[in-house]
Amino acid sequence: MKKYNFYAGPSIMPEFTKEKVAESVLNFAGTGLSLIEVSHRSKEFVAVMDEAVALVKEILKVPEGYSVLFLQGGASLQFLMVAYNLMNKKAAYTNTGAWAKAAIKEAKFFGEVVEVASSADKNYNYIPKGYVVPDDVDYFHFTSNNTIFGTEVRKDPDLKVPVVCDMSSDIFSRPIDISKYALIYAGAQKNLGPSGATLVIIRNDILGKVDRPIPTMLDYRTHIKGESMFNTPATVPVFGCLQTLLWMKEQGGVEGIEKANIAKAELLYGELDRNKMFTPTVPDPEDRSRMNVTFVMTEGNESFEKEFDVFAESKGMIGLKGHRSVGGFRASIYNAMPLEGVQALVDVMKEFEALKA
Amino acid sequence: MKKYNFYAGPSIMPEFTKEKVAESVLNFAGTGLSLIEVSHRSKEFVAVMDEAVALVKEILKVPEGYSVLFLQGGASLQFLMVAYNLMNKKAAYTNTGAWAKAAIKEAKFFGEVVEVASSADKNYNYIPKGYVVPDDVDYFHFTSNNTIFGTEVRKDPDLKVPVVCDMSSDIFSRPIDISKYALIYAGAQKNLGPSGATLVIIRNDILGKVDRPIPTMLDYRTHIKGESMFNTPATVPVFGCLQTLLWMKEQGGVEGIEKANIAKAELLYGELDRNKMFTPTVPDPEDRSRMNVTFVMTEGNESFEKEFDVFAESKGMIGLKGHRSVGGFRASIYNAMPLEGVQALVDVMKEFEALKA
Numbered sequence: 001m002k003k004y005n006f007y008a009g010p011s012i013m014p015e016f017t018k019e020k021v022a023e024s025v026l027n028f029a030g031t032g033l034s035l036i037e038v039s040h041r042s043k044e045f046v047a048v049m050d051e052a053v054a055l056v057k058e059i060l061k062v063p064e065g066y067s068v069l070f071l072q073g074g075a076s077l078q079f080l081m082v083a084y085n086l087m088n089k090k091a092a093y094t095n096t097g098a099w100a101k102a103a104i105k106e107a108k109f110f111g112e113v114v115e116v117a118s119s120a121d122k123n124y125n126y127i128p129k130g131y132v133v134p135d136d137v138d139y140f141h142f143t144s145n146n147t148i149f150g151t152e153v154r155k156d157p158d159l160k161v162p163v164v165c166d167m168s169s170d171i172f173s174r175p176i177d178i179s180k181y182a183l184i185y186a187g188a189q190k191n192l193g194p195s196g197a198t199l200v201i202i203r204n205d206i207l208g209k210v211d212r213p214i215p216t217m218l219d220y221r222t223h224i225k226g227e228s229m230f231n232t233p234a235t236v237p238v239f240g241c242l243q244t245l246l247w248m249k250e251q252g253g254v255e256g257i258e259k260a261n262i263a264k265a266e267l268l269y270g271e272l273d274r275n276k277m278f279t280p281t282v283p284d285p286e287d288r289s290r291m292n293v294t295f296v297m298t299e300g301n302e303s304f305e306k307e308f309d310v311f312a313e314s315k316g317m318i319g320l321k322g323h324r325s326v327g328g329f330r331a332s333i334y335n336a337m338p339l340e341g342v343q344a345l346v347d348v349m350k351e352f353e354a355l356k357a
Numbered sequence: 358m359k360k361y362n363f364y365a366g367p368s369i370m371p372e373f374t375k376e377k378v379a380e381s382v383l384n385f386a387g388t389g390l391s392l393i394e395v396s397h398r399s400k401e402f403v404a405v406m407d408e409a410v411a412l413v414k415e416i417l418k419v420p421e422g423y424s425v426l427f428l429q430g431g432a433s434l435q436f437l438m439v440a441y442n443l444m445n446k447k448a449a450y451t452n453t454g455a456w457a458k459a460a461i462k463e464a465k466f467f468g469e470v471v472e473v474a475s476s477a478d479k480n481y482n483y484i485p486k487g488y489v490v491p492d493d494v495d496y497f498h499f500t501s502n503n504t505i506f507g508t509e510v511r512k513d514p515d516l517k518v519p520v521v522c523d524m525s526s527d528i529f530s531r532p533i534d535i536s537k538y539a540l541i542y543a544g545a546q547k548n549l550g551p552s553g554a555t556l557v558i559i560r561n562d563i564l565g566k567v568d569r570p571i572p573t574m575l576d577y578r579t580h581i582k583g584e585s586m587f588n589t590p591a592t593v594p595v596f597g598c599l600q601t602l603l604w605m606k607e608q609g610g611v612e613g614i615e616k617a618n619i620a621k622a623e624l625l626y627g628e629l630d631r632n633k634m635f636t637p638t639v640p641d642p643e644d645r646s647r648m649n650v651t652f653v654m655t656e657g658n659e660s661f662e663k664e665f666d667v668f669a670e671s672k673g674m675i676g677l678k679g680h681r682s683v684g685g686f687r688a689s690i691y692n693a694m695p696l697e698g699v700q701a702l703v704d705v706m707k708e709f710e711a712l713k714a
Contacts, residue, residue: 013393072434194592
């Protein structure tokens with residue numbers, strides 16, 4: 001039976017990435033040595049890092065004046081690095097879910113946080129709009145995709161203050177205008193590669209403006225200067241990211257990928273809106289994530305939840321269980337999920353509906 | 358031609374580790390999914406983390422009251438986490454090389470550093486002895502093995518103050534008495550696994566004694582509570598560590614491994630002491646590292662350096678070039694290097710000597 005991987009992260013990777021990683025763990029770049037035992041300073045691995053950085057710049061059309069870094073520690077370490085490096089006194093954050101809250105918590109170690117908007121009142125099932133970001137903040141931070149709650153902001157903000165975005169779970173899912181951002185960060189393990197790598201895209205001129213001393217490893221300038229090799233990078237994760245970047249280019253870049261993602265999201269949300277057994281947790285179609293589709297059993301059908309869980313898994317649908325703070329189900333349909341996988345899930349939902357009719 | 362990997366790190370891994378990683382990237386734990394796309398919260402990956410922690414405890418005989426963590430960021434992030442979490446006012450450090458210096462630099466962000474001993478006067482080619490650690494420091498920090506300079510401390514210190522040790526390049530190379538240490542850290546990429554994982558062994562009762570607020574990700578208590586899963590761990594590196602731990606157990610644990618390491622070191626240093634073409638950079642046999650054997654061309658033979666470099670590489674000896682701050686050569690003969698690899702290098706040295714005689 002074919003299995004489909006709907007995990008929220010680490011999550012489905014392209015076959016190409018998996019094959020290339022497996023192959024290179026046995027024989028890396030024709031060296032006869034394994035990817036896991038080759039020095040990061042070897043010419044073969046330096047070429048991997050260089051090509052990965054170049055491809056990020058090419059695929060996302062990163063303008064001059066920005067650096068692309070592969071770091072460790074995930075978005076969770078970025079929550080504090082952002083504030084450590086950029087906050088003098090005050091920063092603005094939107095509170096759109098668990099990760100946004102975690103970012104706010106870290107920023108408070110370094111200064112005042114102005115929470116300009118929140119969707120906490122409705123368990124984060126919508127994207128707040130119409131809020132105002134004060135002009136006197138050091139930066140504005142938001143989370144573009146809320147993995148747990150299934151909401152997404154797809155419009156690049158146009159602000160006077162530097163914009164910082166946690167794009168962990170939707171980077172590379174659509175074109176973005178990098179010039180609207182001062183800093184973008186993303187854990188690799190959704191659309192990019194194995195966990196252990198963190199992508200950072202940063203406009204160089206926003207650094208060096210805070211007074212506090214910054215420990216070496218937490219200072220973005222360290223990693224810019226060291227070209228992501230100040231210390232030993234996570235070589236397998238970075239190599240995996242490169243393979244996915246190569247794959248993305250083959251898919252027509254983020255423009256091609258966006259088309260596929262729209263088709264997948266329309267298919268799944270279409271079924272959720274039609275099928276009376278299920279209800280999507282995000283009411284406004286504009287706010288619905290194309291990456292994480294969250295849904296529950298429709299009121300009155302709650303008793304079928306466990307049964308659907310077992311039924312779907314028996315049909316090869318893996319990782320559908322929703323996060324405990326939302327309940328129900330979450331289908332993560334990242335870039336690497338083929339339309340056929342979404343169709344398979346839709347078929348299972350229809351089949352379940354027929355069984356219960 | 359058989360190649361032997363003498364890289365300083367990432368470095369030679371057991372065949373077992375390489376095979377298991379490659380296999381699991383294609384099909385992890387019989388799930389039909391790849392290791393790089395399986396949730397860290399899946400029961401299969403949780404079992405990997407649990408077993409890795411249990412094996413570290415078993416192999417190193419970790420006493421009650423200690424936690425074993427797999428973090429990200431390498432030893433370089435530990436340099437600052439140690440001071441962030443443990444330094445109130447003052448800490449003692451030995452300065453035995455580049456990594457010790459880097460650790461000292463980070464500690465100075467958080468308080469006063471008492472440099473109790475240094476071997477900088479002789480380009481770090483010996484281990485300082487007979488120094489006194491003041492009783493009023495928050496902790497004493499040292500580097501057990503100096504990868505770049507080829508020196509090693511193999512005696513567990515017996516001090517009244519908490520002892521912190523960077524064992525990145527010699528952990529698991531011999532038995533250690535964990536009870537003598539408050540905190541041990543080690544980047545994985547020498548004796549343990551792929552780069553991207555960092556092992557920390559910490560006595561729980563040394564935490565919570567500093568006044569400064571500690572950002573969540575830098576607080577060891579976060580990771581103890583989260584059992585190394587507060588945020589997404591680097592799943593492939595941790596899986597690789599588990600495979601090497603299983604392999605180490607097969608080798609008779611650190612007791613068996615130490616025997617093999619002594620035999621390898623004796624063979625190589627024996628040749629260096631005999632062969633007039635080469636001179637080991639560390640004069641005192643007691644201070645010589647069993648992990649990184651550093652040597653230069655004997656005075657008068659300097660002109661042969663480039664030629665030996667090319668000759669050795671042509672015979673399949675990879676990664677022998679010494680660090681630029683020492684020059685010459687460095688043969689890293691970590692746990693996974695078989696005696697046969699050291700013998701092959703010795704044969705190449707003899708052959709080169711005969712060529713030049």
